[in-house]
Amino acid sequence: STELMPDSTQGYLGLGLAFLRDGNATQALEPFQRGAEINGDDPVLAYYYGRTLVLADRASDAVAYLEEAQNRFPGDEDIQTMLLNAYTLSGETDRAIERYVEAIERQPDNGAFRYNYGALLLQAERYDEAIVQLQRATELDPTNSDAFYNLGAAYQNLAAALNERANSTEDVDEANDLIDQRNVNLETSLGPLMEAKTLSAGTPDEAGVCDALFRVYTQLGRVDDAEGVAECAGISMD
Secondary structure, three states: OOOOOOOOHHHHHHHHHHHHHOOOHHHHHHHHHHHHHHOOOOHHHHHHHHHHHHHOOOHHHHHHHHHHHHHHOOOOHHHHHHHHHHHHHOOOHHHHHHHHHHHHHHOOOOHHHHHHHHHHHHHOOOHHHHHHHHHHHHHHOOOOHHHHHHHHHHHHHHHHHHHHHHHHOOOHHHHHHHHHHHHHHHHHHHHHHHHHHHHOOOOOHHHHHHHHHHHHHHHOOOHHHHHHHHHHHOOOOO
16 A cells, blocks of 8 residues: 555555554554654644654654644644653653643543653652542542552552651651551551452452552561462462
């Protein structure tokens, strides 16, 4: 098709999609790029070319291209979402966070935006802020096991930070207060982690959730509960 009708974008779009479905993002780049060059007014081709740059591990190139594409198609949600992913994958965390703030202001009930923003905040060790976003993500999409898992992880990491502060202070009362706060956060992490376990049951993700639960139960001294998830986590209690 591309040989018989080289000025038609349909052949390039179909060829690129075929390569993508075959798991070959690198080979999909050329037809998508050519199609986008032929018709710069087609947001579908712009989206797929940007997406393929991301899949081909060219996140920096994807950022540059998708920023330009977003200016051409300011209302296209797919291009906007792919640009946010490209920011994250290229290591531009601060820029990605800034963009997610803007995106959520426009679409406050977008569960995917809330989840991705929360995951970024978790990565940036901004745990209190991450908890707010991930909690909202679970409310907007109660079937998102990753959102529940990351919410539990945010509470766990906050507990670890409190424990570190407790170990570094010489004030006994302050240390005890910090340990109490740590335990509260560990206990709070159990709810979302248990929900994540239920939602991920029978999938490869379940073992990771069980491992997180095992670590929380162990830190809280709940030996029986830890034994209950040990097998699922792949941990021997012998």
